[in-house]
Amino acid sequence: MQKTIQQWAEDITSGVETVFYGKQRVIRKLLCALLSRGHVLLEDVPGTGKTILARAMANTLGTQFKRLQCTPDLLPADVLGVTIWSAEQQKFLFRQGPIMTNMLLVDEINRATPRTQAALLEAMAERQISIDGRRIQLPDPFFLIATENPVEFEGTFPLPEAQKDRFILSLSIGYPDRAAEAVMLESQRQISHPVDTLKPLTQVDEILALQEEVTKIHVDSALRDYMLALVTASRNHPSVRLGVSPRGSLALYRASQAWAAMEGRSYVIPEDIKGLVADVFRKRLILHPESIIKNISVDRIIESIVDSVPVPVIKEGV
Structure with a gap:
């Protein structure tokens, strides 16, 4: 029996909250964006848990997850993929980039050059990419979470308005309260991070069905x-x-x-x-x-x- 959207959201939120403490509303708004088939811009200072939140979401949702660390020397081919010649097979083969996933974390998106930022536009709007004249569909669902630091501007490239408009929500995590931060410290009693212990609570087919229901x-x-x-x-x-x-x-x-x-x-x-x-x-x-x-x-x-x-x-x- 398929869960209601309310029960599904409560289960996923509870799962993520076991490793990401005191930010239930942010978690729920990320789920809201996912169910809306949109993308999210997380704007916050370093160390507030943007990457951990994205990893926790992916592990709990049971989706493919890839992370892209943006730097000024990052090329569009590093994001989308590249066509290479295979001497063994005597033909050109497409080597997929990190964008071919269900959930993509684009860390510090404003450190990528405008050319590389533009490579994400088609993917965000049409859920496809164009390589060497071919159109390649992205996995479904495709959910992009981008982060940027609002207080550091050296070596950054401001996002164009067209790109900002592709994000359904713009969120800020903020610092945790004292109680949540105390729980976080208490949980760090092992070498691996607690996020690695999270188990999937749903699957891709269920997410697609719930998106349709919305x-x-x-x-x-x-x-x-x-x-x-x-x-x-x-x-x-x-x-x-x-x-x-x-x-x-x-x-x-x-x-x-x-x-x-x-x-x-x-x-x-x-x-x-x-x-x-x-x-x-x-x-x-x-x-x-x-x-x-x-x-x-x-x-x-x-x-x-x-x-x-x-x-x-x-x-x-x-």
């Missing part, structure tokens, strides 16, 4: 209008030079469906949207230079956008 979550027309009102407000905000794109509207729609399903509902409510709007909008807003000089934060602007749009009243259980 698309059937009902979104009332009043809530669709509410989402569009939020997007329009972002475009008309005086501090914003460029607001949320139509792709951002779709990201909010899909993420809200997934979050509602994870909460055990077959329909979206306003709280689902309000709880995700900052994570969807955060990297999609381009501020006026004057706003940047005044040190107006993007999150404060998003708060003002949410406050300015009336919340619709709908009947639950639609």
Whole structure:
């Protein structure tokens, strides 16, 4: 018997929490992005556990996992793969790059050159890559988690807006509280990391089935209008030079469906949207230079956008 999305999400979250402590909401939002068939940008300082979180997710989900450490000398072929001549078989063979996996961690994506960053665009948007005139489909599901350090800029290449727009959510892990950090220290009593002991709690076929189920979550027309009102407000905000794109509207729609399903509902409510709007909008807003000089934060602007749009009243259980 197939689990409900709510039970599935609770099981995966509990599994990851056995090695990644005190960050349940971040774990759930990663699962939300996975169920939405999106990708995630994790922006945080070094040492907060971005890599461990991705490994824990992959081990618990039972998916293939590969990690790509970005550096300025990383080439597109190092990401996608390369066609080589086989003297033994007397033909060209395609040697797969790390992108041919279910879950890919792109560590410090802003250290890769724009040319290498661009190699990820097609994969993120269309779940395929182009090599020597051929199109190669990526494994399904394909879930990309990229990380970047927001406080160190030397030797980095800022992500282009087109690439930022490909991430359904932008998240920050933050430092753990004292209790969670104490548990982390207590767990380090062996040479290997506890993440290596995690066992799969699901499988690829189940993930694909749940992704399909998420698309059937009902979104009332009043809530669709509410989402569009939020997007329009972002475009008309005086501090914003460029607001949320139509792709951002779709990201909010899909993420809200997934979050509602994870909460055990077959329909979206306003709280689902309000709880995700900052994570969807955060990297999609381009501020006026004057706003940047005044040190107006993007999150404060998003708060003002949410406050300015009336919340619709709908009947639950639609």
